[in-house]
Amino acid sequence: MGTKSPSDLLRRARAVALRAWKVLRVNWHLGATAFGGPPAHFKIFNDKFVKKTQWIDEQIYQELFSIVQSLSGPASTKMLYCINLIRDGFLAALFSFLIWSLPGAIGMYGLSIGVASIDETLPRPVYALLSGLNAATVGVIALAAVELSEKAITDRITRIAVFISATAGMLYNALWYFPVLMVISGITTLVFDYRLLHKPVTAIAYQVARVKRLGSRNPAVKRRSSEEDAAAIVGGRGVQLQERQPSPSSNPQAQSLQQQPKLPLAEQQGKSASALASAAESEPRIIPRDMQLNFSWKTGTFIITCFFLSFIAAMVLRSVLPHPAPLLYRLFSNMYLAGTIIFGGGPVVIPLLREYVVAEGWVSPRDFLVGLALIQAFPGPNFNFAVFLGSLTAINNGYSSIGGALIAWIAIFSPGLILVHGTMGIWSAARNRRWVKALLRGINAGAVGLIYTAVYRIWQVGYIDEGFQAGRSLGDDPWWVVVVVTSFVGGRWFGFPAPLSIILGAVMGLLRYAVVNA
Structure with a gap:
């Protein structure tokens, strides 16, 4: 009774195919074809899945971002995985990940074999080529940062969040720092949208005005000044006081009217903020059926719990x-740890992976920097750099290169994909809540600011x-500045695709070498 007929199996196989x-x-x-690292990838995904295929809409894209x-x-990689997960389920998401990651992973594996056999010093034209690739990549990422900023900045508070996140990220670098900046940005927009500080500020303004009034030698004049100051502090929303007579004792009713509005003022402001939040809360986001994820928050919580148990087990072992x-x-374990605790995507993980392989003595600093330059110009996810490092680690220690590459590839990608898969279940249950939207709006702005840091x-x-x-800094030679600007301007105003900008940067790097050494 439980067996399926051949026609049912054939129908299911046809649907899967x-x-x-x-x-x-x-x-x-x-x-x-997706060059330029995560910032450029996000723009490519927006153009393809929001504007062209319309698999998701702009709001879902911003939430996923x-x-x-x-x-x-x-x-x-997580963004592409989530888009396909929403559209066609887990198997489609997994298949899209393989399509996305394997070309670059195979390329980086081949390069690791070549790098393992070269001399300590590279030919100078190669350095010029790599510098040109890096300079063009900077232009592509800068363009992506500008275009994503135009979407992330919706008001003054998000503009401030982008600016603060970008500048703060340039001033300091640590594993915990970038996620903290994004969380602070999210909390800031949450407080701003719900006006959580408005009532306390109003109350403080009232108390300041009251103290000034009581301490004044001329209550008739100072009381009016204090009340006007309090009204100005809270944005001019205080109840306008009636015109006073020169002597307060001659008009006690006017004096009474002047004192009445002050205490209810804070309450009125708090009530208006609460009413605004409640009104927005009652307007749920209408999600098209083909963009809904049939995925419960309980399943998502279970997946996240299982992942953290596996992480603890790996570290204890x-x-x-x-x-x-x-x-x-x-x-x-090093790559699994890196994939779990490093936030910010490829631009962050690449420099920090140095601590996990070079400091261990598995890969030389020269080989690491060569791989760093190459991965910037490679299509696909920057996390494929782990394949390069895993292969070199295995080769340098007498193990199979393919084994090291495969272990590093699985370990670096698994944590993020498992976590985002579980989070999608929780998100599908919480996405319509206003506080979630406010929080994500700030996180989005903070994340865009960190692209400028990259x-x-x-x-x-x-x-x-x-x-x-x-x-060294690209600014040490004006030619590399020209390459950066050419890449940015070409993409911004002449519609150059990212691959063309990257190739043009490589050509300009070789051109500089030919001119300087002519």
């Missing part, structure tokens, strides 16, 4: 294994040559 074909038809080229930026792991633990397991970070180390393989 049709779904896989749809995913392949829409996603097939992204892993090979906030979610993936607020979680650890590869940001653009690492500590109890005989020291030193097997190298390939240490590689797995521009600054790559700018500071983008210029590499034989004498400074650790990288």
Whole structure:
């Protein structure tokens, strides 16, 4: 009775094949053509899935952008995964991830084999080529930052959040710092939208005015001045006081009227803020049926709980294994840890991975910097850099290169994808609440600000040559500034796609070498 007929199985297989074909038809080229790292990827996804295919609308896109930026792991990979998850379910999301990640992963694996066999110093034309790629990448990311800012900035408070997040991210760098900036941005917009500070500020203004009035030697004049100051502090919304007579004792009714509105003023402001929040709360977001996710918050919570249990188990196992633990397991645990605790996507994880492989002595600083320059110019997710590092780690320690690459690839991507999959279940239940929208609006603005931080970070180390393989600022040579500006202007006003800008940057780098060494 429980067995299915051949026709049912055939129908199901046909439906799965049709779904896989749809995913392949829409996603097939992204892993090979999406250059520029996560900031550029987000723009590409917006153009493709919001404007062209209309798989999701702009509001869902902005919500997803906030979610993936607020979680650890590869940001653009999580975005693509979530879009396909909403559209066609888990298998489609997993298939889209493979289409997206494998081309770049295979390319980085091949490059790791080549880098492992080269001399300590690269030919100078290669350094010029890599510097040109880095400079063009900076222009592409800067363009993506500007265009995403235009969508994220909806009012003055989000404009401030973008600015503060960008500047604060440039001033300091730590594992915990970027997520804290995004959370602060979210809390700021939440407080602003609900006017949570308005009532306390109003009450303080009233108390200040009252103290000034009581301490005045001329109550008739000072009382009026204090009340007007309090009204000005709260935005001029106080009840206008009636005109006083020169002597308060001659008109006691006027004196009484002047004192009455002050205490109810704070209450009225608080009530108006609450009424505004309640009114917005009662207007739920209408989500098209084909954009709804049939995924319960209980399932999402279960997935997240299982992930953290696996993370704890992996870290405990690492500590109890005989020291030193097997190298390939240490590689797995380091990459699993990186994928779990590093926020901000590729621009953040790439420099910080240095602590997990170079400090361990598995990969040389030179090879790390070569891979860093190459991954900036590679299509697909920047987290594929882990494939490069895993392969070199295995080669340098006598293990199979494919084994090291595969272990690093699985370990670095798994945490972010598992977490965002579970979070989608919770999000589907909470997305219509106004406080969630307010929070995500600020997180979105803070995340966009951090893209400017990524521009600054790559700018500071983008210029590499034989004498400074650790990288110098692109501003040290005007030519690289020209490459950055060309990439930005070409994309902004002439419609250059990101791959063309990257290739043009490489050509300009080689041109500089030819002119300087002619």
